[in-house]
Amino acid sequence: MEQHVLVVFPHPDDETFGCGGTIARFAKSGVPVTYICATLGQMGRNMGKPFFATRESLPNIREAELAEACEALGIQHLIKLGLRDKTIEFEDPEILITRIERILREVRPSLVLTHYPGYAVHPDHNALGDLTIRAISRLSVQDRPIVHAHAFARDCQDVLGPPDIVNDISAMSEVKLAAIRAHRSQSQLLLARSADGHFKDQPAKNSFSHMLKQESFWTYHFS
């Protein structure tokens, strides 16, 4: 049984698509979940379908969507770092590592969910995953939480091997779907495509329905 789960992702919706079922499972069993969300996803290109957001209204809309998704998943504590979408890799890493380290020492999580640096496609994912790993590395070995890292680059299985953590989230699929719907500016197109069979030619493991059944992670091994 985990004592406290800390989730660290850059964009509102990363927590839902990547590990919403896993988070909901922890929350439902009474494990406190804290989420560090680094940006407001200000530069996303999805604006809803039909689009209802503008480049200028998107941050406020996504902030409200995030609150609704956290409520759905059972995330009680949300920490927003106030960074700007697409800029994390250009910030002074030392300042961000120190901020994350301070939160780690306060929250004292037993488990951290974050992106696997180098295998998470979006530069913000890779940068924040790396900063989080570096912050955890600064804790003494006995104080370090376990890290379940999320990866989805096309080559990740070739390099990392199969994921060692495969969570069956089928009991949480409705909760995850509610959180996906809460991120409406980002999910309406996906949901519409899923409904009209757009993904039916994709491998089963990438399908939308698979996303509601299973979530996979790699345990990060500190060198």
Add this chain to the structure above:
Amino acid sequence: MNPIDKSIVQPALDSFLNREVYLHLETTNGAYAVHSQESSMTVGAYIRNGLISFKRGVITGDGPYRVGLKLELGWVYAEGLTDFEMDQEGQLLLAGHDQEGRLAVALELSFYPFDL
């Protein structure tokens, strides 16, 4: 936003002439363009709060539209613009959305800085 009406957007552009104005200019094909195999390259660029002054600004085309702003020492250019919005403070938002409603290009002008 509403579909671009040149008879509204052209005077809106003119309202920014010969003043120091803040510019947001971007284009993107999505952070997952390569990953989702939509494109062979993930391409994007943005300027947030560039401070410019232009002496001539024109919207042209039959939709999608193009905008060119002539500066003392250069140009600002965007194509593929489809929709616009103008707020009470005079902030002008122009964007180009694809068939799925995703933003592909944006050109915005404001007398005060855009939020960070």
